[in-house]
Amino acid sequence: MTMDRRTVLGLGGVATAGVVLAPGMTLIASPQPDKTEASGDQRWAMLIDVNKCDSDCTACTKACRQENNVPLFGDPNRDIHWIRKLEIRDKEHKRPSVSLPVLCNHCEHPPCAHVCPTQATFKRKDGIVLVDKHRCIGCRYCMLACPYKARSLVYHKTTIPEDGNPKVPIRAKGVVEKCNFCVHLVDEGEKPACVQACSKEGKNAMIFGDLNDPDSEISVKVRTVKTQTIRADLGLKPHVFYEGL
Amino acid sequence: MRSLQSHPVKFTVLLALVWAFVLVLPTMVVASGHGAAAQQSKVAYSGGPPQLEKAKGDACIRESGWMRRNHMDFLKHRRAETVREGLRIRSESLVRCAECHQSHEKFCDQCHNYVGVAPDCFECHSYPK
Numbered sequence: 001m002t003m004d005r006r007t008v009l010g011l012g013g014v015a016t017a018g019v020v021l022a023p024g025m026t027l028i029a030s031p032q033p034d035k036t037e038a039s040g041d042q043r044w045a046m047l048i049d050v051n052k053c054d055s056d057c058t059a060c061t062k063a064c065r066q067e068n069n070v071p072l073f074g075d076p077n078r079d080i081h082w083i084r085k086l087e088i089r090d091k092e093h094k095r096p097s098v099s100l101p102v103l104c105n106h107c108e109h110p111p112c113a114h115v116c117p118t119q120a121t122f123k124r125k126d127g128i129v130l131v132d133k134h135r136c137i138g139c140r141y142c143m144l145a146c147p148y149k150a151r152s153l154v155y156h157k158t159t160i161p162e163d164g165n166p167k168v169p170i171r172a173k174g175v176v177e178k179c180n181f182c183v184h185l186v187d188e189g190e191k192p193a194c195v196q197a198c199s200k201e202g203k204n205a206m207i208f209g210d211l212n213d214p215d216s217e218i219s220v221k222v223r224t225v226k227t228q229t230i231r232a233d234l235g236l237k238p239h240v241f242y243e244g245l
Numbered sequence: 246m247r248s249l250q251s252h253p254v255k256f257t258v259l260l261a262l263v264w265a266f267v268l269v270l271p272t273m274v275v276a277s278g279h280g281a282a283a284q285q286s287k288v289a290y291s292g293g294p295p296q297l298e299k300a301k302g303d304a305c306i307r308e309s310g311w312m313r314r315n316h317m318d319f320l321k322h323r324r325a326e327t328v329r330e331g332l333r334i335r336s337e338s339l340v341r342c343a344e345c346h347q348s349h350e351k352f353c354d355q356c357h358n359y360v361g362v363a364p365d366c367f368e369c370h371s372y373p374k
Contacts, residue, residue, distance in 0.1 A: 038331025124331055132328050133369075166371035187333055 036187050042126040043211040044181055045239040046195070047218050047227065048100060052205035055087060055099035060206065063197030067182060069164040073156055080152040082179040083194055098245065101194070101206075104129060104150040104179035105230065105238030112142035112151065121176075127239060128181050138174040147231050148238075151178040181208070211239070295359045298351035302344065306337060317364075343373035 003011075064070060064083045073079055083103040090097065110129045113121045120135035121142050131142075143151045157173045164170075167184055171177045182192035190196075191208045198206040209218035218241075221227070227241040305312050307319075320339070326332040335341075346352040349372045357364065 032335075034336050035334045036331065037333075122329060124329070126331070130328065132325075134324065134328070160369075160371055164371075166374070169369040169371070172365075172369055183331070187331055 038124045038126045038128070038187075040125045041212060043239070044106070044127050044186060045209065045211045045218055045222075045241065046103075046106075046181070046192075047207040047221055047241045047243060049205045049207075049243045050098050050100045051244040052203050053099050053101065054203070055085075055097075057201060057203065058085060059197040059201040059203075060101050060194035061085060063193040064179070067165055067185075067193035068168050068180075069158075069161060069170050070177075071156075071158045071161075071170075078153075078155040080154065080177065082150075082152075082177070100242065100245070102148060102150070102230070103194070103240060104146075104181075105148050105236070105240045106181060108237030108239065109235070111145040111147070111236060115141040115145045117141065124183075128183055128186070129178075130180050130183065131176055131178060133169075133171055133175045133177065136175040138176060140176060142176055146178075147234055147236070151176050295355040297355050298346070298348060300345040300352075301347065305345070306341070339370075340373040347374075348372075 061081075061083050065072065068082060070080050070082055083101050086100055086102050088098050088100065106123075106127055106129045108127070110121070110123055113119075113123055113129060116122075117139060118135045118137055120132045120137070121129065122132065123129050138153060140153055143153065153176050154171045154173050158170050160166075160170050182190075182194075185192060195206045195208045198204065207218050207221065209216040211219055211222065213219060221243070222241055225243055227243050228245045229238040229241055232238070307315075312319075323332075323334070323337065349367055
């Protein structure tokens, strides 16, 4: 059998295409992806409905301490808070006092990351502002820069608690830590511990979701309901929204 | 007074004693210093080559020789990528290390103590179970 010039060239082309494409192809997609990576397609944010938040409820702060092994030293000047409950009172008593949780606002333009001399604090592609504790030198510039008082320095040596969460490491003495939107849960497709605790408590005051997805619950709410951010005048574009503040 | 030259045997003995002292002194200093260092280190090195606990699985995710030489760069590189890029590869995570090497005291620490390096990973992180 003889092949003409056109057949030989055609077969050569098919073989080359096969060699180039085949390694990247799989016949059946794996049920659970082996690899996840933060992507700019998402922009995580939180919406807190202040009207649904009770002043005597501390489910979110408790859940946060349990999930992230946040120690309580019992010294108000040195205690670590990733999320804390604040009571806002109107001095002239024209408006009722409101209770709300305050946590890291995961700003679009985070001043903490801007001032960090070692680039330990940074913003991930999906908008979560994180502290790389391996790089943090504990200089505390970020604590001064943050207008939300969301950051704490670990003043004392801590140990891995017996009943703690083994999935989250404790932090060494002398690094700065803060809320990370439970990044280990978010990467697994779950919601932060405070949001889970709030809905378990039946309050449903906290919503967590992706702002880049126009159909997500949080996107719809932010578009349709009047929401506010704390200190919006600073132009940092915080991503923790408050409803009814 | 008789000169030393007239007693060559005595001179040789004296010289040998001086030399023995010079040779033994540094050994004694090193030995005492080594003893103090061993007391200070967290897990005292018991002597002999490191005894590694046998791994459970059949094969590591990389060839053993490669792992011996490069695991530190591998782990550190993955650590930076995981923290900063959110890259989490299930098949290459530390959780999978623990599936075969079930105790870091009986595996990781054995060599680390032998060669005198002290990575502080597990002062904050829990070794996966």
